[in-house]
Each structure stands twice: as C-alpha cells, then as structure tokens.
Amino acid sequence: MELTPRRAGTVALLALLPAVIFGVTQNPLAGVVTAVNVLLISTTIYLLMSPTEGGHDGDADPETDAEHAA
Numbered sequence: 001m002e003l004t005p006r007r008a009g010t011v012a013l014l015a016l017l018p019a020v021i022f023g024v025t026q027n028p029l030a031g032v033v034t035a036v037n038v039l040l041i042s043t044t045i046y047l048l049m050s051p052t053e054g055g056h057d058g059d060a061d062p063e064t065d066a067e068h069a070a
Contacts, residue, residue, distance in 0.1 A: 003049075004049075005045075005046050005047075005049040005050045005051075006046075008045050008046065008049050009042050009043075009045055009046035009049075012038070012041060012042035012045050012046075013038070013039075013042050015038045015041075015042075016035055016038050016039075019031055019034040019035045019038050020035060022034060023035065
C-alpha cells in the first residue's frame with residue numbers, strides 16, 4: 001500500500017475526532033485550539049508529501065547535481 005498525500009492527509013485528519021470529543025466534554029476553547037492545530041498539521045503533511053513542479057529526484061547523482069548548480 002502506497003502512502004499518497006491524500007491518504008496521509010486523511011489519516012492525519014482522524015486526529016480531529018478526539019479533539020472534538022475533548023472540546024465537547026471538557027473545555028470548548030481548548031478543543032477549538034486543538035482542532036485548529038490538527039488542521040494545520042494535516043495541511044502541512046499534505047503539502048510536504050505532494051509532488052511539486054521541478055521537484056528534485058532523490059535518486060539523482062550528486063555529481064550531476066553539482067554540474068547543474070554551476
């Protein structure tokens with residue numbers, strides 16, 4: 001099973017469930033802050049795992065990279 005950005009973001013969003021339960025049962029303000037943090041982290045995970053234009057191939061040869069940088 002490949003871990004795609006969509007799947008990683010969805011798994012990260014599962015953390016919203018305990019945050020909402022905490023906010024409803026204990027402290028609403030803390031629940032909101034926790035939910036916002038979960039959303040920020042989920043978005044960050046999604047963006048970090050998403051492909052980018054002109055992205056760097058991790059299997060590239062370091063000598064070739066040095067030639068292109070010069």
